[in-house]
Amino acid sequence: MKDNQKGMTLIVKTATRILFGLIFVYGIFIVLDGHHAPGGGFAGGLIIALSFIQLLLAFGRESVLEQLYIKRSLFLSAIGIIVFLISMSLVLLGSGFTARLIPLCDIAVALMVSAGIFAIFLALISSSELKGEK
């Protein structure tokens, strides 16, 4: 098992393997349930980002290609905010209050928040790794 050398101990890895899916699905549930229960885009997006951060912390940062993931996260974040902008301008063109757009806005905000927080985390990790090399 060469994976045992990286990241945290086997106990943490096994627990993460079980918990990751649950936390991820719970984040999606919080996002999609935002218009008739407490929750919403910001909180759900943070939960999704934190599930990925837990995966990254448990299995070690050598297991991901950081620069590639930073670019992809920034791309997803940009897509989220553009979708939010388009849906809000649809509200402006329409009656001003459209209930059908609330889930779309929630999903867009969640995409933007989760991808942005994950990109910040990756950037901080990779910059501290850079300092360690010097």
Add this chain to the structure above:
Amino acid sequence: MELHIILLFMIFGAIVAVEIKDLISSVIALSAVGLGLSLAFLILKAPNLAITQLVVEILCVIILIRGTINKDLPLVRDGRWLFNTIATFLFIACFLVFAYFALKELPNFGEPLMRVSQGYIAEGLAKSGAINLVTAITLNFRGYDALAEAAVLFAGVIGVLAVTRKTGKSHER
């Protein structure tokens, strides 16, 4: 009128932030621009957005950059105790005076102003169709506020990524 003064202040701060050599000073100048933007949002009647702008752009960016780049600031403490003490007491006095006038304007405890909130509670469900009133307010009544908050957060993400990037910084030191 206040808006023009704040805009001039922001332009000056942005020029300083671009032209100055030291990274920490540049970040401080950028936060001055962010403070001006926050005041401008406050004047343009978007208080949620002003708070988000203040927290994200000023506090988070400074703390993140200060936490990642651990080049210590050259703190000069010797021979300046008179100036430091006078400045500290001046700021405390300023804060107390403004707090005295601001706290007198607040409504009494337990008697909130319900001018706008009453409308939200009365016709929130009928107009927005969301059972969760908080979502109805943040994404319908204050939708553009939420949009600009997300934009501020996205700008913060791009700023952090630009400061901690690898390419283009290799020739430093």
